[in-house]
Amino acid sequence: MPIEFKKKPGLVAYLTAGDPDLATTRDIALAAIDNGADVIELGVPFSDPLADGPVIQRASERAVAKGTTLTDVLALAKEIRAARPQAGLILFSYLNPVLRLGMKDFCARAAEAGADGVLLTDMIVEEAGEYLEAMNANKLAPVFLAAPTSPDVRLKAIAEASQGFVYAISRVGITGTQSSLTGDASQVVTRLRQFTELPIAVGFGISNAQHVRAVGEFADAAVVGSALVQLIEKTPRGQEAEAVGRFVAELRG
Amino acid sequence: MGGATGGVPVGVTAAMVSPAGQLRSAVGRFGVYGGRYVPETLMAALEELEAAYAEAQKDPAFQAELDDLLHNYCGRPTPLYYAKRLSENLGGAKIYFKREDLLHTGAHKINNALGQGLLAQRMGKKRIIAETGAGQHGVATATVCALLGMECVIYMGEEDMRRQEPNVYRMRLLGAEVRGVSAGSATLKDAISEAMRDWVTNVRSTFYILGSALGAHPYPMMVRDFHRVISREAKKQILEQEGKLPTAIVACVGGGSNAIGAFYEFIDDANVQLIGVEAGGRGTAVGEHAARFMKNGGGSPGVLQGTYSYVLQDEAGQIALTHSVSAGLDYASVGPEHAMLHDSGRATYTLATDDEALKAVVTLARTEGILPALESAHAVAEAIKLAPKMAKTDVLMVNLSGRGDKDMGILVKELDLKRVEAKG
Numbered sequence: 001m002p003i004e005f006k007k008k009p010g011l012v013a014y015l016t017a018g019d020p021d022l023a024t025t026r027d028i029a030l031a032a033i034d035n036g037a038d039v040i041e042l043g044v045p046f047s048d049p050l051a052d053g054p055v056i057q058r059a060s061e062r063a064v065a066k067g068t069t070l071t072d073v074l075a076l077a078k079e080i081r082a083a084r085p086q087a088g089l090i091l092f093s094y095l096n097p098v099l100r101l102g103m104k105d106f107c108a109r110a111a112e113a114g115a116d117g118v119l120l121t122d123m124i125v126e127e128a129g130e131y132l133e134a135m136n137a138n139k140l141a142p143v144f145l146a147a148p149t150s151p152d153v154r155l156k157a158i159a160e161a162s163q164g165f166v167y168a169i170s171r172v173g174i175t176g177t178q179s180s181l182t183g184d185a186s187q188v189v190t191r192l193r194q195f196t197e198l199p200i201a202v203g204f205g206i207s208n209a210q211h212v213r214a215v216g217e218f219a220d221a222a223v224v225g226s227a228l229v230q231l232i233e234k235t236p237r238g239q240e241a242e243a244v245g246r247f248v249a250e251l252r253g
Numbered sequence: 254m255g256g257a258t259g260g261v262p263v264g265v266t267a268a269m270v271s272p273a274g275q276l277r278s279a280v281g282r283f284g285v286y287g288g289r290y291v292p293e294t295l296m297a298a299l300e301e302l303e304a305a306y307a308e309a310q311k312d313p314a315f316q317a318e319l320d321d322l323l324h325n326y327c328g329r330p331t332p333l334y335y336a337k338r339l340s341e342n343l344g345g346a347k348i349y350f351k352r353e354d355l356l357h358t359g360a361h362k363i364n365n366a367l368g369q370g371l372l373a374q375r376m377g378k379k380r381i382i383a384e385t386g387a388g389q390h391g392v393a394t395a396t397v398c399a400l401l402g403m404e405c406v407i408y409m410g411e412e413d414m415r416r417q418e419p420n421v422y423r424m425r426l427l428g429a430e431v432r433g434v435s436a437g438s439a440t441l442k443d444a445i446s447e448a449m450r451d452w453v454t455n456v457r458s459t460f461y462i463l464g465s466a467l468g469a470h471p472y473p474m475m476v477r478d479f480h481r482v483i484s485r486e487a488k489k490q491i492l493e494q495e496g497k498l499p500t501a502i503v504a505c506v507g508g509g510s511n512a513i514g515a516f517y518e519f520i521d522d523a524n525v526q527l528i529g530v531e532a533g534g535r536g537t538a539v540g541e542h543a544a545r546f547m548k549n550g551g552g553s554p555g556v557l558q559g560t561y562s563y564v565l566q567d568e569a570g571q572i573a574l575t576h577s578v579s580a581g582l583d584y585a586s587v588g589p590e591h592a593m594l595h596d597s598g599r600a601t602y603t604l605a606t607d608d609e610a611l612k613a614v615v616t617l618a619r620t621e622g623i624l625p626a627l628e629s630a631h632a633v634a635e636a637i638k639l640a641p642k643m644a645k646t647d648v649l650m651v652n653l654s655g656r657g658d659k660d661m662g663i664l665v666k667e668l669d670l671k672r673v674e675a676k677g
Contacts, residue, residue, distance in 0.1 A: 047437070047571040050446040050558065051292040051453065057436065069569035095290055095556045100570030122290040122556065126280070147294035149456060154296060172294055173454035 003088040003116050003141065003164040005038050005199050009212060010221030011251060012201050013037040013244075014092065016059035016229055018045055018068030022076050024240055028232065029080050031245035036252035038221065039088030039165075039201075040080065041119065044073045046094040051121050053176030055226040059233065070097040070106070074113045081114030090117045090143060090164070107134035117141030117164045125157045132161060143167050146192055148184035155188075159196035167223065168192055170204045176226050178205035186218040212251050224251060281470020284596060286589035289469040290556045295449075298456045303471045305376045310478075319371055326400070327357040327367065329482065333490035333650075339620045346500065346643035348636055350653040351487045351515065354625065360655030361480060361511045362393040366462055368479035370397035373460035380404045380455065383462040384448040386413055386441035386507065387581035387628060388420025389655050390464030395429035397462075405429040408448045410439040413580040420659050438574045441507070441584045445558050465508025466588035469559030473589050480514025487650060488518050500647040501526035501639070504654065505631040506602065507543070507581045509588035511654035516600060526601070529591060530635045532577030533604035539565065543575040545587045546595050546602040554592070557585060562592040578607035578667065579627035581655075605634035611667055613637055614657060626655035627663065 004010075013032040017025050029040045045063035049056060070093065081089055091110055098106045098120065110118060117140055123131060125144060135142045141164030146155055149172060159166055170185035171178075189200050202215045203223030215222040228244060235243040281287050289299060309315040323329040332355065336348045353361035366383075373381060381403050385391030391407040398405035407424055411433040414421050424431050437443040445467075452461045466476040484502075491499055502519060504512035506529040519525040534542030539551035545563040546552060551573050555564035565573040565585040577583040594600035605613070610627055613634035618624050625633055629652070636651045643649060657664070 048442065048446055048557065050449045053450075061436075064571055071569070096564070096566065096572070097570030099555055100566065100568070121292060122559070124289060124291065124293060124296055127288055127290060145293040147292070147296070149294050149297040151297060154293075158293070169294060172456050174450045 003039055003199070005221045008220060009216030010038040010199065010201070011036060011212065011248065012039040012041055012203070012221055012223040013228055013248060014041040014043055014223060014225030016043040016045055016056060016063055017073045017076055018063030018066055019059040019229070019232065020062065020237060020240070021066060022068065022072055026076055026079055027241035028244045030083055031241040032248045033084045033087040035245045035248040037087070037248055039090055041090045041092040041223070041225070042073060042077055042080070044070050044091065044093035044097055046097060049094065051174055053174040053226060055177070055230045055233070056175050059229045070101055074109050077110070077115050078113040089115050090119055091115050092119045093121070095120050095122045103130055104134045107138045107140055111138035111140055115140065117143050119143040119145070119167060121145070125154070125161045128161060145169055146188060148172055148188045150188070152191060155192050156195045159192060159198065162196070162198060165199040165201050165221065166192060166196060168200050168202050168219065170202050170206065173204065175204055177207040177230065181205065181211060181214055185215070189219045209251050209253050213253065281474065283473070283590040284593035286554070286560070286562050286592040287470060287473055288561050289559065290561065291469045291559045292453055294453050294456060295469070298452070299469055299471070301376070306372060306471055306475050309372055309375055315371065315375065319368055322367055323364065323482065327363050328355060330486045330490075331355050333487055333494065335494065336621050339617065340640065342620060343637060343640040345640040345645065346647035346649040347645070348640055349491065349499070349648060349650045350623070351483060351650060352653055353483060353511065354623070354629065354653045354656035358389070358393045358396050359658065360389040360393065360626065361483060361514060362390040362464060363396065364482055364514070365464065365476050365479040365510060366390065366393035366397045369460070369462040369475070370394070370401055370403070373403065373462070374401050376460065378458065378460035380406070380459045381462055382406045382408065382448050382451050382459055383464055384408045384441065384444040385464060386410070386444065386583060387579065387626065388413065388417040388424070388659060389581065389626070391429070391431070392420050392423045392427070394462050394464070395424040395427035398429060399427045406451065407431045408434055408444040408451070410441060410444050411435050412439040413441065413444070416663055417580050417659055418662060440575070440580065442558070442572065449558065465510040466513050466590060467508045467558065467560060467586065473560065476510050477513045477517060477590060480510055481517045483511070483514040483652065484516060484518035487515065491648065491650060495648050497648070498522055498525050499650040500643065501528055502650045502652070503528045503530060503632045503635050503639070504652040505530045505582060505628050506587060506591060507532070507584050507628060509591045511652055513588060513590055515652035516594070520599060527594065527599065528635060529600055529602040530631045531602055531604045532579060532582035532631060533606040533609070534576040534578070535607050539567070540574045541576050542604070543577045543583050543585070544604040545585070547604060560586070560589050562586050562589040563595070578610060578663065579631065581626070581628040582631060603635060605631040609634040611664070614664065615668065623653070624657040625653055626657045627660045629654045630657070
């Protein structure tokens with residue numbers, strides 16, 4: 001199941017697993033896929049999400065409070081894979097839960113669950129030796145973050161270490177919605193493009209269909225996270241999957 | 254004496270090498286611990302900081318300015334005081350206090366805040382952020398920002414703002430903006446996360462003055478270096494006063510900045526015991542203490558806030574809540590150099606409970622007329638346990654990292670509630 005963005009720009013949907021509960025996250029993921037999401041980023045909730053803004057912080061807190069663990073998220077990934085064999089599936093986590101499970105064990109179980117790749121928020125390329133070895137041994141795609149502040153020498157290393165796609169951060173800062181895109185986003189994509197043929201997805205602050213279209217002007221895919229998580233937070237229980245399905249269809253235009 | 258450099262050569266190489274010349278860390282590593290685990294957006298800033306710090310260390314003008322301020326503004330060197338009454342009452346080792354509590358702003362924290370503040374000025378950064386637990390690092394940073402004319406924002410857990418209220422007022426008086434953090438347990442860990450979120454957002458204009466020997470490289474090394482002056486002075490002073498090195502050195506360990514500063518110049522003196530004291534809180538169950546090295550206490554190697562070290566966590570890798578009566582020790586992880594010293598056995602780590610620390614405050618106040626901070630009182634509590642078991646010819650040095658005025662509210666409440674009895 002290679003990660004593919006058939007219709008440009010592609011759409012990557014981030015969900016905090018276990019918010020409001022694991023079964024609902026599964027239904028939401030399936031609705032997102034059925035309405036045009038190419039890739040699901042399944043977020044492992046963490047007690048101390050320091051790269052995230054208030055929306056994803058709150059979702060993580062709710063999911064952690066419910067006792068959602070990395071093992072639960074791996075089981076959820078397996079269910080989503082079984083139900084939608086064609087969709088891209090990335091596990092998105094802070095490093096500590098992965099270390100606690102064990103890097104090799106985690107990669108083996110992620111592959112067994114049918115994930116295509118992994119993104120670790122606080123893993124930089126210099127520290128990634130053991131991680132990349134375990135990922136390669138399990139034929140999983142490591143996706144690294146590239147930032148507007150990253151100098152070219154770092155972007156090159158990030159591009160070379162990544163598989164599947166490269167995740168370009170649209171602006172300095174934490175995750176969260178915003179009203180408009182900054183010039184940082186296209187610049188980082190242009191600079192990254194010198195070093196890779198891989199698709200480049202742009203995330204952080206991509207909140208509506210207009211943003212997705214704007215990203216399509218210069219990148220291969222848009223990542224929508226906080227806007228989806230916020231929608232889930234605001235929607236009455238039981239109606240989340242339907243609401244997300246409608247929103248993803250709208251993003252797809 | 255009284256300088257940050259003394260006669261020891263400094264520089265990036267020296268910082269990575271122990272005084273005896275043994276290679277200690279290559280890429281921000283302390284054994285297997287340390288490293289850099291941060292969002293990519295911060296990497297350019299960490300690399301810029303690392304380069305600027307290396308350059309500053311080689312610049313005699315930087316060192317001279319730092320030395321001058323440490324001496325004339327902060328009051329270094331701090332005394333090494335022989336606590337005669339306490340020693341005699343306990344009937345064992347001679348106890349000496351390294352009086353970091355007498356430094357300007359009332360704790361060792363100013364050593365590092367001043368060093369990093371001067372570095373920020375050198376780098377042309379006009380906006381400073383910092384986290385604080387007990388408020389001592391926040392006060393030190395606010396002070397340095399006032400001195401250097403820089404904008405200052407301090408992140409502090411709301412629980413800590415409540416229990417260390419005098420320090421909140423001090424920071425505001427000094428012109429700093431104090432931003433309360435309500436996430437998690439609203440203590441030091443949550444304040445660090447919020448400071449890191451600010452830094453990642455304002456990374457181009459902002460310098461993050463991290464207050465303990467924690468976080469991503471180069472912070473643990475740099476913070477340690479700015480506090481090395483403690484052990485450099487103490488070594489000279491104890492040789493002058495006793496003609497020999499101490500038998501043991503005791504320091505409290507939250508993040509571990511005062512302890513690493515007090516230990517560092519003695520690491521290669523194998524006969525000097527190094528003893529770190531963690532917060533034993535009010536019980537041994539996870540959530541009731543902040544003793545990362547305690548056996549079966551929930552501490553194991555992991556990554557929190559940029560560094561690989563011992564972390565209190567659950568089986569799924571979620572960070573555990575912590576408790577200590579002392580806000581400055583109430584943290585789920587510990588500096589990576591301490592993790593290395595723990596594993597190698599070069600330092601040993603023990604704990605003092607809330608009650609023991611409170612009792613030690615009263616004992617020291619009534620025996621020596623010194624009111625220690627609740628953090629430092631954990632080290633005093635260990636000294637009170639240890640000294641009677643030692644010979645009268647032994648020398649026990651305690652790093653008295655801060656003074657206790659900030660804790661008056663807690664002391665009034667806790668001593669009254671718990672009716673701690675103290676023998677003068």
